[in-house]
Amino acid sequence: MAEDEQEYDFSSIEKKWQDYWEREKTFRAEDGSEKPKYYALDMFPYPSGAGLHIGHPEGYVASDILARYRKALGFNVLHPMGWDAFGLPAEQYAIKTGTHPSVTTEANVRNFRRQIKSIGFAIDWDREINTTEPGYYKWTQWIFLKLFQRGLAYVDEKPVWWCPNLRAVLANEEVVDGKSEVGGHPVERRNLRQVVLRITAYAEKLLAGLEDLDWPDSTKRQQKAWIGRSEGAEVRFEVDEIEEELVVYTTRPDTLFGATYMVVAPEHPLLEKLVSPEKAEEVKSYVEAAAKKSDLDRTDLAKDKSGVFTGSFCLNPVNGKKIPVWVADYVLISYGTGAIMAVPGHDERDFEFAEKFDVPITRVIARQDGDEEKAKLPYSGPGIMVNSDEYDGMDTDACKAKIIADLEAKGCGKGAVNYKLRDWIFSRQRYWGEPIPLVWVSLEDYGKAGRKDGPVTELMPEESVTTMRDGETLYALPLPACELPLRLPEVENYQPSGTGESPLATIPEWLEVWFDVESGRTEARSGPKPQGENWVPATRETNTMPQWAGSCWYHLRYLDPDNSDRLVDSEKEAYWQSPDFYIGGAEHAVLHLLYARFWHRFLHDEGVLANPEPYRKLFHQGLILGEDGNKMSKSVGNVVSPDVVIEAYGADSLRLFEMFLGPLEAVKPWSEKGIEGVHRFLRKVYRECFAKDKHRPAEETDKETLRLLHKSILKVTEAIDDLRFNVAISQMMILVNHLQKSAFYSIETAKSLLQLLAPFAPHLAEELWAELGENPSIADHPWPVARKELLVAEEMTIVFQVNGKLRGQSQFPKDADKADIIGAAKSDAKVQGFLEGKEIVKEIYVPGKLVNLAVKS
RNA sequence: GCUCAGGUGGCGGAAUUGGUAGACGCGCUAGAUUAAGGAUCUAGUGCCGCAAGGCGUGGGGGUUCGAGUCCCCCCUUGAGCACCA
Numbered sequence: 017m018a019e020d021e022q023e024y025d026f027s028s029i030e031k032k033w034q035d036y037w038e039r040e041k042t043f044r045a046e047d048g049s050e051k052p053k054y055y056a057l058d059m060f061p062y063p064s065g066a067g068l069h070i071g072h073p074e075g076y077v078a079s080d081i082l083a084r085y086r087k088a089l090g091f092n093v094l095h096p097m098g099w100d101a102f103g104l105p106a107e108q109y110a111i112k113t114g115t116h117p118s119v120t121t122e123a124n125v126r127n128f129r130r131q132i133k134s135i136g137f138a139i140d141w142d143r144e145i146n147t148t149e150p151g152y153y154k155w156t157q158w159i160f161l162k163l164f165q166r167g168l169a170y171v172d173e174k175p176v177w178w179c180p181n182l183r184a185v186l187a188n189e190e191v192v193d194g195k196s197e198v199g200g201h202p203v204e205r206r207n208l209r210q211v212v213l214r215i216t217a218y219a220e221k222l223l224a225g226l227e228d229l230d231w232p233d234s235t236k237r238q239q240k241a242w243i244g245r246s247e248g249a250e251v252r253f254e255v256d257e258i259e260e261e262l263v264v265y266t267t268r269p270d271t272l273f274g275a276t277y278m279v280v281a282p283e284h285p286l287l288e289k290l291v292s293p294e295k296a297e298e299v300k301s302y303v304e305a306a307a308k309k310s311d312l313d314r315t316d317l318a319k320d321k322s323g324v325f326t327g328s329f330c331l332n333p334v335n336g337k338k339i340p341v342w343v344a345d346y347v348l349i350s351y352g353t354g355a356i357m358a359v360p361g362h363d364e365r366d367f368e369f370a371e372k373f374d375v376p377i378t379r380v381i382a383r384q385d386g387d388e389e390k391a392k393l394p395y396s397g398p399g400i401m402v403n404s405d406e407y408d409g410m411d412t413d414a415c416k417a418k419i420i421a422d423l424e425a426k427g428c429g430k431g432a433v434n435y436k437l438r439d440w441i442f443s444r445q446r447y448w449g450e451p452i453p454l455v456w457v458s459l460e461d462y463g464k465a466g467r468k469d470g471p472v473t474e475l476m477p478e479e480s481v482t483t484m485r486d487g488e489t490l491y492a493l494p495l496p497a498c499e500l501p502l503r504l505p506e507v508e509n510y511q512p513s514g515t516g517e518s519p520l521a522t523i524p525e526w527l528e529v530w531f532d533v534e535s536g537r538t539e540a541r542s543g544p545k546p547q548g549e550n551w552v553p554a555t556r557e558t559n560t561m562p563q564w565a566g567s568c569w570y571h572l573r574y575l576d577p578d579n580s581d582r583l584v585d586s587e588k589e590a591y592w593q594s595p596d597f598y599i600g601g602a603e604h605a606v607l608h609l610l611y612a613r614f615w616h617r618f619l620h621d622e623g624v625l626a627n628p629e630p631y632r633k634l635f636h637q638g639l640i641l642g643e644d645g646n647k648m649s650k651s652v653g654n655v656v657s658p659d660v661v662i663e664a665y666g667a668d669s670l671r672l673f674e675m676f677l678g679p680l681e682a683v684k685p686w687s688e689k690g691i692e693g694v695h696r697f698l699r700k701v702y703r704e705c706f707a708k709d710k711h712r713p714a715e716e717t718d719k720e721t722l723r724l725l726h727k728s729i730l731k732v733t734e735a736i737d738d739l740r741f742n743v744a745i746s747q748m749m750i751l752v753n754h755l756q757k758s759a760f761y762s763i764e765t766a767k768s769l770l771q772l773l774a775p776f777a778p779h780l781a782e783e784l785w786a787e788l789g790e791n792p793s794i795a796d797h798p799w800p801v802a803r804k805e806l807l808v809a810e811e812m813t814i815v816f817q818v819n820g821k822l823r824g825q826s827q828f829p830k831d832a833d834k835a836d837i838i839g840a841a842k843s844d845a846k847v848q849g850f851l852e853g854k855e856i857v858k859e860i861y862v863p864g865k866l867v868n869l870a871v872k873s
Numbered sequence: 874g875c876u877c878a879g880g881u882g883g884c885g886g887a888a889u890u891g892g893u894a895g896a897c898g899c900g901c902u903a904g905a906u907u908a909a910g911g912a913u914c915u916a917g918u919g920c921c922g923c924a925a926g927g928c929g930u931g932g933g934g935g936u937u938c939g940a941g942u943c944c945c946c947c948c949u950u951g952a953g954c955a956c957c958a
Contacts, residue, residue: 234877234953241876241954248958266958279958321956351957358958364874365956436957602952676898678886682879683951690885693898699912743887746897753897756914815893820939822893860938862892870938 026666045094059600098145147566154501244436253330265352274380292327367394449560461552462491465533471496496536668777675741730802
């Protein structure tokens with residue numbers, strides 16, 4: 017190597033081009049452009065104190081490659097970034113140190129921004145958003161008020177997951193195996209006042225909407241399972257000797273004749289009436305024990321079934337038979353009607369229970385094929401009805417329909433649909449979140465508000481939202497949009513009260529206000545009551561919103577980040593629509609991704625948005641593991657920081673290697689040696705572009721080089737379209753290896769190579785592009801087009817097989833005919849060795865590919 | 874337990890519709906260059922075998938002229954769900 021060879025000084029190259037892009041606003045997304053749009057979205061990060069880890073950039077690099085590629089294809093590209101910055105860590109840090117969460121958040125954002133910028137993304141930084149800024153959360157609150165107006169937000173005191181460690185309530189989705197998803201603390205059931213969003217009203221739409229989404233199957237399946245739609249019937253059972261009915265939900269009305277007992281959940285409202293005096297003591301202690309059990313204990317399948325007979329009987333509506341009613345905690349109050357008809361012959365759980373407590377087990381379904389082994393009880397498959405009076409002989413499906421119709425006719429049942437999905441507990445007893453823009457007033461003052469004709473009245477729901485406080489019923493009134501944002505007040509102490517109230521409840525001057533029921537204005541109650549009959553005393557809602565709120569609609573705000581009149585301008589929404597590509601971790605399959613769909617669909621129904629679905633194409637990048645094959649974690653000490661990698665190898669090497677590791681969706685280990693490999697590749701590209709004595713002006717004249725170039729253009733293009741970036745990179749390596757071995761090649765070939773490389777290693781590509789005499793930015797030059805006509809070779813290689821095994825090969829002109837080729841195969845010396853003494857029974861010729869001679873001896 | 878997705882060299886991984894398995898990279902071996910190291914380059918590298926050849930895509934069976942790819946059974950890893958009636 018020449019002494020004076022330039023070194024690949026990635027640090028200064030990367031700095032130079034990052035400055036250039038920022039200065040020139042190379043990646044600004046244009047509103048109202050004539051060009052077609054392309055919107056690439058990353059799940060925006062929570063800016064933690066730990067900084068970026070190596071997993072974050074994986075998705076960002078993928079979306080960045082698509083963004084740069086689409087830009088080169090002539091699209092007007094939007095690739096934005098922002099911060100999901102409300103959340104628990106900053107608040108817990110505040111509790112410990114007294115530092116205001118906004119201070120912590122700002123420092124963390126600054127660090128995240130620096131790190132992300134150091135990787136050289138094609139991000140339009142003018143559109144940066146932050147969920148904790150009042151200008152942003154004004155609209156989060158605005159959407160909440162819309163939900164409130166439409167009766168989709170209500171307040172309820174219900175058993176919720178309370179986490180003593182976090183001193184907060186968690187959503188169903190945030191509890192995994194009886195522990196908090198964040199931190200893994202134990203949780204327990206508590207009855208607390210909660211603001212709840214009626215996501216169940218959207219169950220059907222959320223389910224149906226999945227159909228058209230280009231999402232990973234597993235994620236669609238998870239959402240489907242979470243929504244958990246089932247079809248069946250509600251059946252009313254008369255209770256013997258008392259004037260009550262027990263309503264159950266079942267998906268198997270066909271098995272009604274097999275119901276040999278009933279079960280109600282320990283929390284069932286009718287239970288008290290059902291219990292006979294002699295059973296009272298036993299049932300009471302059972303219910304108390306069940307209440308103490310954590311849900312983990314109750315739902316543990318390994319646990320034995322437990323239960324107590326209540327002393328009551330129900331009458332089976334189809335045959336009037338008396339069947340005993342039990343109470344058992346394997347029936348959940350929160351699903352269906354909280355009561356079931358138990359059919360031990362055809363349900364595993366009921367079977368287990370019936371065996372233990374010696375309840376009769378009746379078969380009502382037989383298999384059509386009479387296979388006794390497969391029809392063993394409990395049998396839950398399809399078949400033919402037996403022991404079911406007039407339904408005997410029907411198949412199960414027909415029987416279901418008939419029984420439902422008959423029950424309906426008799427007025428003791430009806431077809432019904434049920435969902436596992438529960439309403440979304442939306443309130444958090446925390447400081448660092450969006451304040452919920454509601455105030456609480458008396459019944460009288462609520463009535464007063466209802467009679468006005470102002471912005472408050474307009475947002476009032478049809479059915480009032482109420483809560484009990486100190487024996488008084490209070491009514492919720494909305495703050496009108498003109499009073500938003502409702503800012504987070506300053507607070508002395510971030511410590512939650514521990515009683516289920518947020519720190520906001522400890523600030524009387526914020527909490528207690530005079531409220532104008534017409535205009536929605538507020539004044540501190542510590543001051544005198546303002547003039548006018550519209551002013552009433554009110555108390556603010558002290559709960560804040562969960563972290564999911566801000567991320568439900570952030571993809572919209574990027575389209576119009578500074579709009580103070582609307583959450584997004586309609587024209588801008590119409591142009592940009594929803595992201596063409598959305599990438600992020602699979603762990604959000606039912607949280608963020610379900611909530612965001614709910615809000616988006618709601619806003620669509622409200623006429624605010626043109627599109628019903630927020631994310632049409634979704635992709636999950638796979639986890640990057642530590643070099644030891646374990647999940648990266650501080651405690652194991654296998655964490656790789658992007659800062660360190662960039663320092664050692666540069667951002668381009670980092671980008672390239674994250675994509676070269678393997679398929680984007682795969683879980684794959686990091687490798688220090690591996691990044692050296694791609695770094696070597698980039699150095700090789702650098703050397704080739706500086707090897708001026710090998711360059712020739714004008715078009716490529718070497719046929720082989722030209723063919724490989726166009727093959728590479730084709731393959732890289734297709735690989736990017738298919739998100740198979742590892743394959744694209746290996747093709748570029750093949751091309752560069754070839755150039756390196758060539759004595760000469762056209763400078764145009766080198767330029768095309770740089771264009772292919774630019775989305776992956778943009779800094780180096782820009783640098784060398786300029787070095788070869790072109791103007792920046794390479795990102796603005798049209799993507800090369802593969803000339804497919806060059807890909808057809810003049811000669812073809814035909815493989816010779818005997819009995820499917822490779823025995824030889826030869827070159828033929830591309831118009832050679834079948835007979836000649838088979839003849840050549842047969843006379844091939846090596847092939848002949850395998851034909852000797854054998855008879856050819858079949859000759860196969862696959863045009864352009866192979867000859868296979870089938871022989872037998 | 875149920876559902877889904879995987880299992881290809883020492884390692885990460887390639888392989889249109891069934892048609893040359895192991896591209897590309899890492900690692901390893903030998904060599905060139907070098908005072909030396911690094912860097913770079915050249916050749917080799919699935920396994921067994923001196924070779925001819927045989928064997929090879931988790932295991933077993935099948936379809937086919939031909940199977941990593943299609944079908945059946947089993948083993949195994951990962952993910953999700955987990956008393957939802």
